[in-house]
Amino acid sequence: MQPWSRTQMAGRVAVDIPEGWYCNLGIGMPTLIADYIPQGREVVLHSENGILGMGPAPEKGSEDAWLINAGKQPVTLHPGGSYFHHADSFAMIRGGHIDLCVLGAFEVASNGDIANWATSENDSAPAVGGAMDLAAGAKRVWVMMEHTTKDGRPKLVERCSYPLTAMRAVTRVYTNLAVLDVTEAGFAVRDLAPEVTMEHLRSVTAAPLADAREAVA
Amino acid sequence: MIDKIVRDMAAAMEGVRDGSTVLIGGFGAAGQPDDLIDGLIEQGAKDLTVVANNAGSGRTGLARLMELGRVRKIICSFPRSAGSVVFEDLYKAGKLELEIVPQGTLAERMRAAGAGVPAFFTPTAAGTKLAQGKETREFNGRPHVMELALPGDVALVEAWEADRWGNLTYRRSGRNFNPVMAMAATLTIVQAQNIVELGEIEGERVVTPGIFVNRVVNVRRGAPWA
Numbered sequence: 001m002q003p004w005s006r007t008q009m010a011g012r013v014a015v016d017i018p019e020g021w022y023c024n025l026g027i028g029m030p031t032l033i034a035d036y037i038p039q040g041r042e043v044v045l046h047s048e049n050g051i052l053g054m055g056p057a058p059e060k061g062s063e064d065a066w067l068i069n070a071g072k073q074p075v076t077l078h079p080g081g082s083y084f085h086h087a088d089s090f091a092m093i094r095g096g097h098i099d100l101c102v103l104g105a106f107e108v109a110s111n112g113d114i115a116n117w118a119t120s121e122n123d124s125a126p127a128v129g130g131a132m133d134l135a136a137g138a139k140r141v142w143v144m145m146e147h148t149t150k151d152g153r154p155k156l157v158e159r160c161s162y163p164l165t166a167m168r169a170v171t172r173v174y175t176n177l178a179v180l181d182v183t184e185a186g187f188a189v190r191d192l193a194p195e196v197t198m199e200h201l202r203s204v205t206a207a208p209l210a211d212a213r214e215a216v217a
Numbered sequence: 218m219i220d221k222i223v224r225d226m227a228a229a230m231e232g233v234r235d236g237s238t239v240l241i242g243g244f245g246a247a248g249q250p251d252d253l254i255d256g257l258i259e260q261g262a263k264d265l266t267v268v269a270n271n272a273g274s275g276r277t278g279l280a281r282l283m284e285l286g287r288v289r290k291i292i293c294s295f296p297r298s299a300g301s302v303v304f305e306d307l308y309k310a311g312k313l314e315l316e317i318v319p320q321g322t323l324a325e326r327m328r329a330a331g332a333g334v335p336a337f338f339t340p341t342a343a344g345t346k347l348a349q350g351k352e353t354r355e356f357n358g359r360p361h362v363m364e365l366a367l368p369g370d371v372a373l374v375e376a377w378e379a380d381r382w383g384n385l386t387y388r389r390s391g392r393n394f395n396p397v398m399a400m401a402a403t404l405t406i407v408q409a410q411n412i413v414e415l416g417e418i419e420g421e422r423v424v425t426p427g428i429f430v431n432r433v434v435n436v437r438r439g440a441p442w443a
Contacts, residue, residue, distance in 0.1 A: 048320060049244040049393050065246065065440040066389040072245035083389055085396040085424075086244070087328040090321030094341060118346075125308055125315055127295040128347065133321030136340045167344040167360075 002194040003147075003176040011036040012191075013102060013144055013174050017043050021099040022092070024048065024134055027071040030102040030144050046098055048130040050089045053081025070130065093130070094137040101138035103131065105145050105170075107160045110186035110207040112170045114143065115162035126163075135166035147175035147204055154206035156180070156187060177201055181212065188212035221383040222412060222433045229253065229406050229434040230260035233371055237262060240327065240369035240398035241269040241279060246441035248391030250375040250408045253434075254278045257373070258285065266290040268327070268367060270320065270394060274300035283307055290314035292367070294323050317347060324397050326367035331400030331429070336365050372402030376425070376433075379409035380416070383430030384423045391441070392424065399429040408436040 004012060006029060014036035017023060024046045025033050034056060037043050045054040047069045054069060055076035063074035077083075092098055105116040114135055118126035135141055148154055156173065173180045178201055179191040188210040189201065198211055223229050230253075233239075239257070243249025258281060265288050272291050273280030280303040282288055291313060296304055307313040318326070319341050329337055338361035342348045352363040374395045377388040385407060387395060399405045412435045 047390075049247075049390050051390055064389065066391050068245050068247055068390055077389075083387075083392055085387075085392050086320070086324040086394045087397045090324050094321050094325070094339060125296050125305075126317070127297045128317055128319050129295040130320040132319040132345060132347065133341045136343065137321070164345045166341075 001196050001200065003196070004193045005176070006032060007036070009144055009174055009176060012179065013142065014038065017100060019043065022046055022052070022097065024093065024098050024101045024138065026101065026103040026131070026134065027129075028104045030104060031071065033102060033144070046089075046092060047075070048086075048089050048093065048134070050084050050086060051075070051077065051081065052084075052092075053078040055081070090130070090133055093133050096137060096139055098134075098138045100140045100142060101134040102142045102144050103134060105143045105155065105165075106162050107155050107157050108143050108145075108170050108173050108182070109157055109160045110182065112168040112182045113160050114141070114165045114170050115160040116165045118163040120162070128165075131165050135169040140171055141166075141169045142172045142174065143170050144174045147177040147201075152204070154204055157206040177204070180209070183210075185210060220381045221427065221430060222379070222381050222435070226252070226256035226259065226434060229432050230256045233257065233260055233262045233404070235262050236264045237370040238266040238268065238368070240372040240394075240402050241267060242372070242374045242393065242395035242398050244270050244390065244393035247389070248375045248387060248393050248395050249278065249441065250373040251278045252436040252438060253373040253375075253406055253408050254282055258282055258287070263287045264289050266292065268292045268323070268369060268398075270294055270323070271298055272296035272301050272304035274298060276303065280304070283313065286312070288313065290316065292316040292318060292323070294318055294320035319347065322364050323367070324394060326364055327369070327394075327397045327401035330366035330368035331397065334366060336363055338363050367401065369398065369402035370404065372398040372405040374399050374405060374407045374430075376407050376409040378411045378413050378418055379407055379430075379433045380413050380418055380427070381433075382415060383407070383427030383433055384418050385409070385425040385427075385430065386418055386422060387424055396425045399425045405430050405432075407433045409433050410437055
């Protein structure tokens with residue numbers, strides 16, 4: 001069994017993003033996707049602190065303290081990029097103008113519910129940031145995450161146990177083991193990492209899985 | 218002659234009252250009006266409700282204002298971040314009230330206040346614990362949460378250029394919450410890196426029109442990391 005590495009997962013997501021899409025890549029693992037968008041394909045990256053056309057991290061030594069992304073890391077601006085204030089930035093998100101948002105998650109349920117902001121009902125001061133706006137507002141929400149927690153518990157479940165970020169928001173999940181669509185009937189497996197079997201995937205998933213892989217030629 | 222440029226920080230902060238709701242711009246260090254926060258510390262107003270995206274970091278600026286016991290409540294989207302030690306200590310000790318608001322709802326609540334919209338419905342947070350206790354209504358087959366406008370008594374804003382009418386520009390991602398906060402407050406106080414002649418910011422370049430601005434103080438502090 002050869003699970004995908006984080007960079008392989010990022011590459012796997014990146015090839016599925018068509019030219020012309022406006023995308024918001026969540027803090028953490030999804031940020032890696034930016035480095036794997038195929039050369040020559042124009043995908044416009046949005047950062048919720050008011051940037052469209054965000055470029056890669058600058059060379060060391062040429063960081064600009066005025067130009068940071070939502071994770072507060074220095075970034076650059078592509079030609080054609082723009083700046084705007086927070087209400088406009090979230091109008092892009094909440095108004096359904098962002099084609100795709102890729103988020104990390106603690107749990108995704110088979111009906112598309114996502115939990116990614118608080119790990120317990122008792123965590124009284126969790127940090128939500130823009131997660132609820134993105135999950136509820138983007139045209140499509142994909143999740144990129146490990147298939148299980150560090151101690152091996154499934155993160156794909158029938159019903160989220162952590163506090164929800166949004167209901168029925170997620171349409172696709174990329175893990176280190178598989179690519180899955182969220183359908184009306186639940187999770188449908190589109191692709192498996194090398195040498196991962198459906199049987200193994202079922203053993204680390206707490207929800208039914210349909211096998212929707214295209215027949216191997 | 219209209220001249221919103223004040224001579225010093227004391228004049229900028231004059232009349233800020235105890236119990237005020239203070240909107241503080243910035244996202245990370247970019248566009249954060251640190252000198253105005255220091256001015257507010259000096260000025261002495263207390264029992265404040267602060268609205269900001271983050272709950273301060275380190276022991277300066279907003280964190281210092283909180284550590285001095287001057288903040289009763291903070292309304293923000295992301296209280297815990299690297300170095301938010303003062304927030305965590307005060308919050309654990311029960312000395313600080315906290316209201317968590319999704320970042321886009323936070324911006325929109327202030328935009329609504331500035332635009333005279335008392336409340337609005339949004340799908341953000343529907344079905345989550347941040348919607349508990351709020352009116353929910355269905356539109357287009359989808360649940361929406363009613364959110365109230367969030368006006369400020371005072372806004373503290375950092376701008377790049379300002380003229381004597383209070384027209385403003387911002388620098389790159391330093392814009393963030395500053396323009397919506399400027400329009401949402403009764404008294405908008407600006408620290409501007411550059412004061413320019415009226416007309417130097419051409420109409421097309423004005424980001425915040427002076428109508429939203431009351432006072433401007435010149436603070437040439439350089440880059441946010443400097």
